Amino acid sequence: MEMTRNNAWWYHLPTNVWPTHYKWSIKPNWESFNTFEGELWCRIKVNEPCNEILFHSVKLDIKHVELKTETNKLIKPEKILYDEEKEIVKLFFGTQRDIVPSGTAMLMVKYHGMINEHELKGLYVNRWDQEHRDSKDWWWLITKLDRFQARMVLPCWDEPHFKASFTFDIEIPKDWNCVFTSEKDHEELFGNGKKIHFKETPFMSISSLGFVAGKFDKIDERVVDSTKFRVWAPKWHQNSRVEFIHQMFEMATKIFDFYTKTWGKDFKYPIEKLDLMVVPNYAIEGTSSFGFVAVRDHWSIDNNFTTSWENWKKQKFFIHLAGHIIKQWFGHVVTVKDWQQIWFEKAMSHFLGYYAVDKIWPEWGVWEQRFNWDEFTQAVRFDGLPSTVPMEWTHETWKKWVGKVNVEQFENFKSGDYGYLEKFFRFSKGTTIIRMVRDYIGEHSFMKSLKNYLVKYHFKCPTADDLWVEMEVDSKKPLKHVIATWSKMNAFPIVHVNGNVDASGNFVITLKQESVLNHLKKWKTDQYYHEDEYKFWHIPMTFLTNPKDSNSKVEIFMDKETYSWTIPAAEYRANGGYFKLDWTKPVFTTFFYHEDYIRKFFIPAIQHHEMKNPVDRFYLIWNTFMMTKFGLHSSTTFFDVIKTVAMAGEDNWSVWGAIYETLWELRLIFIEDDHYKNCDEFTTKLNKFVKFLLKDKRSLWSGNEHWWFQRPTFDTKHRNEEMLWGLLTHMLVVFKDDEIEHKAVDIFWQWYQKEYNSDKVESSKAIFAAAAQTNDMKVFNAFIKIYKEDKFEHAREYVIHGFGFFNNSLVVNKILEFAFEKDVQSEDRLRIFQSVAHRFPSCRDQTWKSIQEKFDFFFTHYDPWRFGVNFFQQFITETFADQKNAQLVGKFVQEKLSHGKHWKNEMFEQSIEYVRIKSEWFKRDGNEMKQYLKQF
Known part of the structure; x- marks a missing residue:
C-alpha cells in the first residue's frame, strides 16, 4: 500500500x-x-x-x-x-x-x-x-x-x-x-x-496560543525583569493548600528570573506577563502556551519537601516546570518550522529544564540524581527494541520505514493522534543526545550559540539545522552531520571495546560499533531502517587511558565502523592496560567490555574504591544489565557486578536505584515464567540475595528510630543519605525482609493511631507497602480512611502505592470497587488499577478482568490515547513475563479500538517485544541464575 x-x-x-x-x-x-x-x-x-x-x-x-x-x-x-x-x-x-x-x-x-x-x-x-x-463551579x-x-x-x-x-x-x-x-x-x-x-x-x-477559564483567583504576583509573574489557583486552594502554592511559586520565580538573566537584554521576554496556572486534576503533568504555563495541582500542593519521596518529586516537578517556562522562548518566540522536528523542540526545552535547575540548586545534583535515571535508562530501554524508529524523518524516509511495517495503520493518521508519533520520537533519547552535544562542544559554546540562535530567529520558524550551524560556526566542529546520524537512524550503537599488545609492546585499543538491533535478529530485523548516507553513528567520546589519573583523557570522535589508538608501552606498563570511558560525559551508547576485562579491572577498582565517581558505577551496572539482557554477558557477571558495588559500601542512592531497577525486572521474570515451575524458589532466593546486599545497612536501620522519622535537610550529603534510606527501606520491603517489614508495619500503626499528626515518616512508601503486605482488612480500611480524609498531604499518593502490595483476592476486589467511588479522582482511578496490577500475577489477572468488564466506561471517560495506549503499554510491559498472555491483552485492546486503524500500532507490539526479550533471557540464563542464587 x-x-x-x-x-x-x-x-x-x-x-x-x-x-x-x-x-x-x-x-x-x-x-x-x-x-x-x-x-x-x-x-x-x-x-x-x-x-x-x-x-x-x-x-x-x-x-x-x-x-x-x-x-x-x-x-x-x-x-x-x-x-x-x-x-x-x-x-x-x-x-x-x-x-x-x-x-x-x-x-x-x-x-x-x-x-x-x-x-x-x-x-x-x-x-x-x-x-x-455536575456543577460548573468545579469546571x-x-x-x-x-x-x-x-x-x-x-x-x-x-x-x-x-x-x-x-x-x-x-x-x-x-x-x-x-x-x-x-x-x-x-x-x-x-x-x-x-x-x-x-x-x-x-x-x-x-x-x-491558549486560554484557561474557570473559577480561580490570583494567589500571588511578583515582578521579574519588568514582567508580571502571577500564580492562579481554584478558590478552595486558599484554605488548606495555599501555603504550598506560595512555596512552589517562590521557586518558580527563581526559574523565570534565571532565564531572563541567561538571555539578558539581547532577548528579553517579549510580553508583559507570564501566568502560572494550578489546574485541578489535570490530565497531564503540565503544558505551556505563550503567556502562561499550566501545571497539575498534584505537583504544586505536594511539595512541602520534608521526606525523601517528597524531595524526589520536588526535583521532578521543577525540572518539568523549568522546561515549560523555557518554552516561552524556545517553542513560542522561536518555533520549530515543521512538526517532523518536534523531538528537537521538546528535547531542547527538557534539557534546558535540567540546566536551569542545576544552576539554581546545584546541591540537588540533578544530572547525577535524575538525568541518568529518568532519561538515559528510559531511552535505552525502549530504543533497544526491534520496532523502534528514527526520531526525525521526511515523507520519503517515512514511506521507506512504514513500508516494512504496516502502512495501513498510518494511512488514516489524524491530527489528534500525534501522541502516537511523540512516543516514537523518544524525547528522553533527544534530551540525552542534546546533553551529549553540550559536552562535545563545551557549555560556553553551546549556550552562546543557543542565545545567538534565539536572537537571530525570534518570532521566526527556523529548523534544528539552523541551530546546529550556529554551533558549528562557534565550536568549529561538524555538528550538523553528527546530529543527523542520531536523529535519522533508529536504535543506538553498541561499541565493542578491545585492547591488545602489539609487537612493540604498545597497547592498541580498538572500538567497533554496531546497531543494538543486530542482536535482535530473530525479531523483525527487516524493519531496521536507516538512510544510505548514514551507515554509522558519529560518536564523540572521552576515554581515560589511566583511570587513576583524571588528566589522562583522550577525546575521540568515532565516525566509522572501527576506531583505534595506541597507548605507549611505558604508559601501558604503568597501568597494566586499565582504561575506561569517562561517563561524566555520557553518550547515548552502550559499551561492551569482555567479561574477563570486567573481572580483571572494573571489579577490583570497585573493591579498592578506585572507581570514585558514582556515575561510573551507575553506568557500569546499566551497561552490564543491557549486555546481559541481549545475551552478550552472562547473568553471573551481572550479579557479580552489583554484588561488588553493594559490598564495597555503596552509599549513592542513584547507584542503588540502578541496582533496584535491574533486580526488579528480574523479579518480574521470576514471578511468572513459562520455562520453570519453581518460580517461588527463584523469588525467595532473589529476596535473600537482596538481603545479603544490604546486610551492612539493615542492621543499622532496623533498630534505629531516628532513621524512620528523620526529616531531610537541604544539605547535599544528608539529602543523599535520607533519599538512600527511603529507597533501600522500600527495597527491603519489596524483597521481603521480614525484620524490616515488621518494623515498618509497627511504624505505620504508630503513625496512623496518632492520626498522622506526628513528624512525617521518612520512608512513608515503605511503611504503606509493608502494611499492605500483611493482607489485613484493617489495613485496607485504614487506607480508605486516610485517602478520604486526606489530612496528610501525601496520603493519596502513599495509599495508591500501597494498594499494589495487597495480594489477597478479597481485598483486591474491594480496592477495585473503591476505585469507582465518587471520592476517587479520575486520574487516581487509573493509578489504582496500575498499582494493583503491577506486582503479582494473580492481582494483575483480577485487574485485567475488571478492565474488560468496564472497558467501555474507561474508554468514554478518559482520553482514548492515554487510556487506550499509554495505560496498556505500561500494563503489558511492566506486568508480564509471559509473551502469550501479553499478546492476548494486546489483541483485546486492538479489537476494541479497531474503529481507528492507527490503533493497530507498534506500541503494543513494542510492549510484547519487551516481554519477549525478558522471557528469552530467562530461557537462556535461567539455570545459570538458579545456580548463582543458591549460595544465598
Whole structure:
C-alpha cells in the first residue's frame, strides 16, 4: 500500500494566502459546556489572484463565510468543501481564476464547535471534582492547541510558519476568570455573564496560543525583569493548600528570573506577563502556551519537601516546570518550522529544564540524581527494541520505514493522534543526545550559540539545522552531520571495546560499533531502517587511558565502523592496560567490555574504591544489565557486578536505584515464567540475595528510630543519605525482609493511631507497602480512611502505592470497587488499577478482568490515547513475563479500538517485544541464575 501525502501529517497548505491577524471570539454553552459558538475575522494577505482559499478545520460546523477585499467588495464562496483526510476546508469562489484579487482582505467565519471532556485536545472541559462534576463551579475550560489541534477550535492556518497576531474575547459566567496569551484589555458585564477582551499578541504560531477559564483567583504576583509573574489557583486552594502554592511559586520565580538573566537584554521576554496556572486534576503533568504555563495541582500542593519521596518529586516537578517556562522562548518566540522536528523542540526545552535547575540548586545534583535515571535508562530501554524508529524523518524516509511495517495503520493518521508519533520520537533519547552535544562542544559554546540562535530567529520558524550551524560556526566542529546520524537512524550503537599488545609492546585499543538491533535478529530485523548516507553513528567520546589519573583523557570522535589508538608501552606498563570511558560525559551508547576485562579491572577498582565517581558505577551496572539482557554477558557477571558495588559500601542512592531497577525486572521474570515451575524458589532466593546486599545497612536501620522519622535537610550529603534510606527501606520491603517489614508495619500503626499528626515518616512508601503486605482488612480500611480524609498531604499518593502490595483476592476486589467511588479522582482511578496490577500475577489477572468488564466506561471517560495506549503499554510491559498472555491483552485492546486503524500500532507490539526479550533471557540464563542464587 502506497503511503501518500494525502493525510494531515504530511499535507501542507499553499502559501499564496497568508494570515496576518486573527480576531477570534467564542461563546461556550454555559449549561452543558459541551459546545461553543465561534466567530473569526481573519486579515489575510493574498499574494496572487485566486479562486479558492484553503485553511485547516476539524469537526467545526461552518455556518457562514464571507470575504471583504481591499476595495470593500463582499464575496461569498459558491461552495464550502470539506476534506476530512487532509483536515482542510476549501472555499471555492467560482470558476473565474482571479475572482479573489491580490492584496489584503478580511475573511469572516461563523462556526459551531465541540468541547471535549474525555480527550485533552483542542478545547477541553476539566470537570475536576468527581463529587461535584455536575456543577460548573468545579469546571475549567482549557485549550491545548499544539501540533494539529488549533484546527479543532477555530478555522486557521495550523502550521508553525503561518505566524500572525491575535486578539481574543470570550463570554463566561460573571464569577469566572480567564487567562489568555496576552493581558486583559477590558471586560463588559451583561446579565449573569461577562465578555472579556484581550490585548493583541505578538506575531506567533497558532500552536502557541491558549486560554484557561474557570473559577480561580490570583494567589500571588511578583515582578521579574519588568514582567508580571502571577500564580492562579481554584478558590478552595486558599484554605488548606495555599501555603504550598506560595512555596512552589517562590521557586518558580527563581526559574523565570534565571532565564531572563541567561538571555539578558539581547532577548528579553517579549510580553508583559507570564501566568502560572494550578489546574485541578489535570490530565497531564503540565503544558505551556505563550503567556502562561499550566501545571497539575498534584505537583504544586505536594511539595512541602520534608521526606525523601517528597524531595524526589520536588526535583521532578521543577525540572518539568523549568522546561515549560523555557518554552516561552524556545517553542513560542522561536518555533520549530515543521512538526517532523518536534523531538528537537521538546528535547531542547527538557534539557534546558535540567540546566536551569542545576544552576539554581546545584546541591540537588540533578544530572547525577535524575538525568541518568529518568532519561538515559528510559531511552535505552525502549530504543533497544526491534520496532523502534528514527526520531526525525521526511515523507520519503517515512514511506521507506512504514513500508516494512504496516502502512495501513498510518494511512488514516489524524491530527489528534500525534501522541502516537511523540512516543516514537523518544524525547528522553533527544534530551540525552542534546546533553551529549553540550559536552562535545563545551557549555560556553553551546549556550552562546543557543542565545545567538534565539536572537537571530525570534518570532521566526527556523529548523534544528539552523541551530546546529550556529554551533558549528562557534565550536568549529561538524555538528550538523553528527546530529543527523542520531536523529535519522533508529536504535543506538553498541561499541565493542578491545585492547591488545602489539609487537612493540604498545597497547592498541580498538572500538567497533554496531546497531543494538543486530542482536535482535530473530525479531523483525527487516524493519531496521536507516538512510544510505548514514551507515554509522558519529560518536564523540572521552576515554581515560589511566583511570587513576583524571588528566589522562583522550577525546575521540568515532565516525566509522572501527576506531583505534595506541597507548605507549611505558604508559601501558604503568597501568597494566586499565582504561575506561569517562561517563561524566555520557553518550547515548552502550559499551561492551569482555567479561574477563570486567573481572580483571572494573571489579577490583570497585573493591579498592578506585572507581570514585558514582556515575561510573551507575553506568557500569546499566551497561552490564543491557549486555546481559541481549545475551552478550552472562547473568553471573551481572550479579557479580552489583554484588561488588553493594559490598564495597555503596552509599549513592542513584547507584542503588540502578541496582533496584535491574533486580526488579528480574523479579518480574521470576514471578511468572513459562520455562520453570519453581518460580517461588527463584523469588525467595532473589529476596535473600537482596538481603545479603544490604546486610551492612539493615542492621543499622532496623533498630534505629531516628532513621524512620528523620526529616531531610537541604544539605547535599544528608539529602543523599535520607533519599538512600527511603529507597533501600522500600527495597527491603519489596524483597521481603521480614525484620524490616515488621518494623515498618509497627511504624505505620504508630503513625496512623496518632492520626498522622506526628513528624512525617521518612520512608512513608515503605511503611504503606509493608502494611499492605500483611493482607489485613484493617489495613485496607485504614487506607480508605486516610485517602478520604486526606489530612496528610501525601496520603493519596502513599495509599495508591500501597494498594499494589495487597495480594489477597478479597481485598483486591474491594480496592477495585473503591476505585469507582465518587471520592476517587479520575486520574487516581487509573493509578489504582496500575498499582494493583503491577506486582503479582494473580492481582494483575483480577485487574485485567475488571478492565474488560468496564472497558467501555474507561474508554468514554478518559482520553482514548492515554487510556487506550499509554495505560496498556505500561500494563503489558511492566506486568508480564509471559509473551502469550501479553499478546492476548494486546489483541483485546486492538479489537476494541479497531474503529481507528492507527490503533493497530507498534506500541503494543513494542510492549510484547519487551516481554519477549525478558522471557528469552530467562530461557537462556535461567539455570545459570538458579545456580548463582543458591549460595544465598
